[in-house]
Amino acid sequence: MHPNDPLRPPLLEHRSLLWLVVGISAAFAFVIWPFIGAVLWAVFIAIVFQPLQARVLAQVGGRPNLGAFLTLLLILVIVILPLILVTVAIVQEIAVVVQKVRAGQLELGQFVSSVFDASPLWLRNILERFGLDNLPGLLNQLAVLLASSGQAIATRLLSIGQYTIDFALGLFVMLYVLFFLLRDGHKLSRRIAVAIPLKELQAERLLTQFATVVRATVKGNLLIALVQGTLGGLAFWALGLPGPLLWGGVMALASLIPAVGAALVWGPVVIWMFSAGQFWQAIALIAWGTLVIGLVDNFLRPILVGKDTRMPDYLVLVSTLGGLAMFGINGFVMGPVIAAMFLVAWNLLTSMRQQQSALDD
CATH class of the missing domain: 1.20.1440 (de novo design (two linked rop proteins))
Structure with a gap:
């Protein structure tokens, strides 16, 4: 058609393209939403370790793939694996605490009651005003609930076995995206800067x-x-x-x-x-x-x-x-x-x- 066709004015084309970009971007966000946490953490980690990536890249003679791989390996060994091990240890300790509550070895209500009784009068008045003066009784009921539900609660809330596949998949997505962000981060940031309508x-x-x-x-x-x-x-x-x-x-x-x-x-x-x-x-x-x-x-x-x-x-x-x-x-x-x-x-x-x-x- 002729460039000056009144049926396709430049303003209409620009607005149509803008709404198309917004709609497609929303659809893309909906598609990756199940892994949004993994993608965001890949972005965050890539930004934090960008100076390390620059040093590694200089040491390997500017080879981007090797530099990104070595940086990713360092992040995995120094940061991610220790955090995973600590998290597993904390989950195991939570399981021990729940077992003690189920066995009656740990009285949550008694502990909170002693803290409440030893608190200053002004603090107890505030707790009573918000209806928290019976918190020890509520915690005792929680302990009874934990004891009665027993193995089901321990299995569902504390066992990481049923989440292993989701966790492993999310970790893989994060590491995979992180590799390319480390390798191509500068190029992506320049493209984003050009694309932003500012x-x-x-x-x-x-x-x-x-x-x-x-x-x-x-x-x-x-x-x-x-x-x-x-x-x-x-x-x-x-x-x-x-x-x-x-x-x-x-x-x-x-x-x-x-x-x-x-x-x-x-x-x-x-x-x-x-x-x-x-x-x-x-x-x-x-x-x-x-x-x-x-x-x-x-x-x-x-x-x-x-x-x-x-x-x-x-x-x-x-x-x-x-x-x-x-x-x-x-x-x-x-x-x-x-x-x-x-x-x-x-x-x-x-x-x-x-x-x-x-x-x-």
Whole structure:
């Protein structure tokens, strides 16, 4: 047809192509959704280890396939396999705890009741106001439920056998995608920058901030969580408390929450120790939790994260909790990343409007 055909104006063609791209992109997202966690973690890990990939690539003479393979092997040996082994050990320890609850060796209600009775009056009033004063009774009912359901609960919730195929498939997808992201990451980022309907500087700033936030969240928050969880687990082991590996893992997860963090775990244990007459152990745990575990964040975060990438604590808290609620364990990265992109997008819009106002004046 003639280029100036009124039935195919340029604006209509552009809008049609745009809606086609949006529709196909949504369909593609729907197709890969079952493996979205594996794909996202491949992206996150590729961004974090991009400097390592650059060094390895320089050592092998610029051969991209060999460089990506060696980097992937290092990531597998140094990061992924240890995390898998620790996770398996934590799951086994959870099974031991459930077995103790079923056998009546661990009274959850009695433990919480002693903590509740030893709590300050103002704290008990708050718990009563929210209807949590009968929490020990609820936990006793939970213990009875665990004992009655017995093997079925232990098999369904704790056994990883039935999830082996899904886990292995997800791990394979993640490693497979990670290899190509390590090899072709720069090319893909350039294509994305060109495809984004923004000015070149704006697209580069957006992608740079995305990579910076991912590195800060994964490298900073995750490493700090592992350090705090390890220190907490060592403290529980030294004090002879049951399940140090399990509670270390719980403290690692809790440390992702700003302001309170690992204190959510060791704080109630301190109260229980005071109620049980273990004063020196309680004081030692307070000192370790405050002076060692608590200060890890203050020392390591500026080194690993950097001041330029830090968001307000309230925004980190809300985005982390919201991300965990929406996306599960992947949310502790996705939540802050989405929040950071929210700030970057509004900053870009503000800068563009200020520039336009300056030109108009």
